[in-house]
Amino acid sequence: MLSFIARRLGLLIPTFFGITLLTFALIRMIPGDPVEVMMGERRVDPEMHAQAMERLGLNKPLYAQYLDYVGKLAHGDLGESLRTRTSVWGEFKSLFPATLELSIAALIFAGVFGLLAGVIAALKRGSLFDHGVMGISLAGYSMPIFWWGLILIMFFSVSLGWTPVSGRIDLLYDIEPRTGFMLIDTLLSDEPGSFVDALRHLILPSIVLGTIPLAVIARMTRSSMLEVLREDYVRTARAKGLSPARVVFVHGLRNALIPVLTVFGLQVGTLLAGAVLTETIFSWPGIGKWLIEAIGARDYPVVQNGILLIACLVILVNFVVDILYGLANPRIRHQR
Amino acid sequence: MKAHPLQAALAVALLSLSGGLLAKPLVVCTEASPEGFDIVQYTAATTADAVSETIFNRLVDFVPGTTDIQPGLASSWDISADGLTYTFHLREGVKFQTTDYFKPSREFNADDVLWSFERQLDPKHPWHEQTSLGYPYFEAMGFKDLIAGIDKVDAHTVTFTLKRAEAPFLRDMAMGFTSIYSAEYGDQLLKQGKQADLNSKPVGTGPFILSRYSKDAQVRYKANPDYYKGKPPADPLVFAITTDSNVRMQKIRANECQVAVYPKPDDIKALKADPNLHVEEMDALMTSFLGINTQHKYLSDIRVREAIALALDKQNFVRTLFGEGNATPGVGPYPTTLLGYNRALVDTPYDPARARELLKQAGVPEGTVLTVYTRNGGGATNPNPALGAQLLQADLAKVGLKLDIHVLEWGELLKRLKSGEHDLGFYGWAGDNGDPDNFLAPNLSCAAASNGENIARWCDKDFDALLAGARATTEPAKRAALYEQAQVIFQQQHPWIALAYPKLFTVVRSNVEGFHISPLTNNNFATTYVK
Numbered sequence: 001m002l003s004f005i006a007r008r009l010g011l012l013i014p015t016f017f018g019i020t021l022l023t024f025a026l027i028r029m030i031p032g033d034p035v036e037v038m039m040g041e042r043r044v045d046p047e048m049h050a051q052a053m054e055r056l057g058l059n060k061p062l063y064a065q066y067l068d069y070v071g072k073l074a075h076g077d078l079g080e081s082l083r084t085r086t087s088v089w090g091e092f093k094s095l096f097p098a099t100l101e102l103s104i105a106a107l108i109f110a111g112v113f114g115l116l117a118g119v120i121a122a123l124k125r126g127s128l129f130d131h132g133v134m135g136i137s138l139a140g141y142s143m144p145i146f147w148w149g150l151i152l153i154m155f156f157s158v159s160l161g162w163t164p165v166s167g168r169i170d171l172l173y174d175i176e177p178r179t180g181f182m183l184i185d186t187l188l189s190d191e192p193g194s195f196v197d198a199l200r201h202l203i204l205p206s207i208v209l210g211t212i213p214l215a216v217i218a219r220m221t222r223s224s225m226l227e228v229l230r231e232d233y234v235r236t237a238r239a240k241g242l243s244p245a246r247v248v249f250v251h252g253l254r255n256a257l258i259p260v261l262t263v264f265g266l267q268v269g270t271l272l273a274g275a276v277l278t279e280t281i282f283s284w285p286g287i288g289k290w291l292i293e294a295i296g297a298r299d300y301p302v303v304q305n306g307i308l309l310i311a312c313l314v315i316l317v318n319f320v321v322d323i324l325y326g327l328a329n330p331r332i333r334h335q336r
Numbered sequence: 337m338k339a340h341p342l343q344a345a346l347a348v349a350l351l352s353l354s355g356g357l358l359a360k361p362l363v364v365c366t367e368a369s370p371e372g373f374d375i376v377q378y379t380a381a382t383t384a385d386a387v388s389e390t391i392f393n394r395l396v397d398f399v400p401g402t403t404d405i406q407p408g409l410a411s412s413w414d415i416s417a418d419g420l421t422y423t424f425h426l427r428e429g430v431k432f433q434t435t436d437y438f439k440p441s442r443e444f445n446a447d448d449v450l451w452s453f454e455r456q457l458d459p460k461h462p463w464h465e466q467t468s469l470g471y472p473y474f475e476a477m478g479f480k481d482l483i484a485g486i487d488k489v490d491a492h493t494v495t496f497t498l499k500r501a502e503a504p505f506l507r508d509m510a511m512g513f514t515s516i517y518s519a520e521y522g523d524q525l526l527k528q529g530k531q532a533d534l535n536s537k538p539v540g541t542g543p544f545i546l547s548r549y550s551k552d553a554q555v556r557y558k559a560n561p562d563y564y565k566g567k568p569p570a571d572p573l574v575f576a577i578t579t580d581s582n583v584r585m586q587k588i589r590a591n592e593c594q595v596a597v598y599p600k601p602d603d604i605k606a607l608k609a610d611p612n613l614h615v616e617e618m619d620a621l622m623t624s625f626l627g628i629n630t631q632h633k634y635l636s637d638i639r640v641r642e643a644i645a646l647a648l649d650k651q652n653f654v655r656t657l658f659g660e661g662n663a664t665p666g667v668g669p670y671p672t673t674l675l676g677y678n679r680a681l682v683d684t685p686y687d688p689a690r691a692r693e694l695l696k697q698a699g700v701p702e703g704t705v706l707t708v709y710t711r712n713g714g715g716a717t718n719p720n721p722a723l724g725a726q727l728l729q730a731d732l733a734k735v736g737l738k739l740d741i742h743v744l745e746w747g748e749l750l751k752r753l754k755s756g757e758h759d760l761g762f763y764g765w766a767g768d769n770g771d772p773d774n775f776l777a778p779n780l781s782c783a784a785a786s787n788g789e790n791i792a793r794w795c796d797k798d799f800d801a802l803l804a805g806a807r808a809t810t811e812p813a814k815r816a817a818l819y820e821q822a823q824v825i826f827q828q829q830h831p832w833i834a835l836a837y838p839k840l841f842t843v844v845r846s847n848v849e850g851f852h853i854s855p856l857t858n859n860n861f862a863t864t865y866v867k
Contacts, residue, residue: 032748041764055468
């Protein structure tokens, strides 16, 4: 097992450097530099441009810039934003909890409803419910996030007035960001009603972000359940006279969950990608919006290190999943 | 109307009388985060709204809703006969904001004016290098080459000496980059080695004090009790950062904000029909135009440029792109409300037959391909860039020209247009200070043609001489006459097709009072409140 972990760890190093090289190169391949973008339509004085580029270290040859970047990384220095002059790590730290909170809520929504819908559809195979769930999940998978978000806002927020339109909390509550997780911060604050308000703000974005994972999980659960329910041990359990609920949830679902868990892991990437759009629709101050703005402004340190941090996160999740698979399935562990 | 969950509680909590009004919160749905709070480093209008319009003041101000100048931190000023010396008499008794991080020991005086300008002007100033991107507006407005010196006459008198007479100078002095900082606070930060704080913990003399900023979520201010014009009626003022225009409009419908900026032209009709909302509108200081690269083959010929103008069905273009009544078809290079707009100018008619004739005379073969560059996302001067390009493509096809459309990301578009790769470029200009020179010099002068800022790359010596003449005189009638002549040349030469003068819209709840929409697109909430 240790050598398996060491092998996986060994693979992380080239992956890490690959990402630094890729993000460094990609952002510089886009025409325009931070000074030009800041000036917009206005005149760029060549002298001022040269001074600014020198100050930012962008006048050096590309290889020297890359070595500077990697050198700083090795010292744990992620640099500072060219626009705001605040540290990239500081900005990431303040925005990431919002994305994480939303992603967790979306995953819970997708997991609970996806599993439930999948199990019922499998048990009622061929029924109207089954066809309905499968049809809706296909529609959910294909739905453009932007359109879906606006439809929900117009119906639930504007027409019915049940949920807020956007944001993380009603802005008349002045909540101090202690942890960055709004649900926790509202509990720590002394503003009555703020926790419930924060929870209400989470509903629509979680549904929108969780729709695609929900569709995937529902379909995967259904097919996995159908397979498991045909297994001999399920028939045996039924023959033993166990209650239908016990057969389905203990003997059936527990075994059907293994491939579903794989899908769960893969949804982390989907969630982070979907978060970019969901955050824009719901004015959710997370890392998706942050990165898009940074690309537009050619804020090199933010783009490079923001993507690097996200990539590290995905790598970490995959690493943990790999290890867990290794633990769960010895065949994977011994594969070379 | 939906009741606000905290409104009652907050009304009690925030009970404070100000000018006979009960202080109530005001939430404004804005479209982007400020780039930072050290306003001299930035150019975006959203940053100006969040910083220079709230936290800071300048020596002179624009009269709300106009481009006229009124006294600000300077209570009066004198201009020397040669137009080279401006003497500002500073207002006394103005206090800098008291915050958790700064307690001012003195009132505003001449040292603060010197600090604010010399920081940008003098490379030896200890704060000059404390910016990563330089001072973009100071540079772009040419202040570095304009100001010969700034002198403190006494604690409340400052003179600015210019290298040449510059009529737009006073209007420039009302722009965000001339905001007055506290020299005392600057010194404190320098001593503490906390220079970066100037960009996150600002101190000014303005109507609002920054209390919290959460990137992409909110900017929160409290009313400044020491504001020299009196404490503002809104308290707190909150900017709810809401990037998407559709969502901003849904939020104001749900009363989650009471003011929402920049609705899409398509939504105006429905917003006007909502009894809970009021749409404020005004002719913006903006021109949407199609720049024609006058240095490219065929396009250097005036006949070809005129043919393109004749081929475009401008009325249809403006109606389709902006929506009925949301923009006026353009004729001259700047909107009709500015000094010296030549009302005698008649727009080039839509006449494809004449266009064909001119193209034939100029020897342009049938099927000639021209490139047009446009941006990918919509903006105030071009709400739907791809559609605009397609409309032009269809019109040019009727006269035998093919159009190759390039839709580019904003930064890339700027780079390519400035380097002159394009044949045609959809572009726009929003006036900074209400002076005609601010439209003409950056976009149509010979100097701008050489640095690429003038995307038509058009240089006409007579036109340039008229601009220089108008800049050197401060007498409005004389200036107006010179600009009128310049516009005649512009129309004869067709370096652009002036497409439209867009209108500016801001949506407010019907119980909001004291909001003045500004043609300069900036938003000031010092007098705005919820009834």
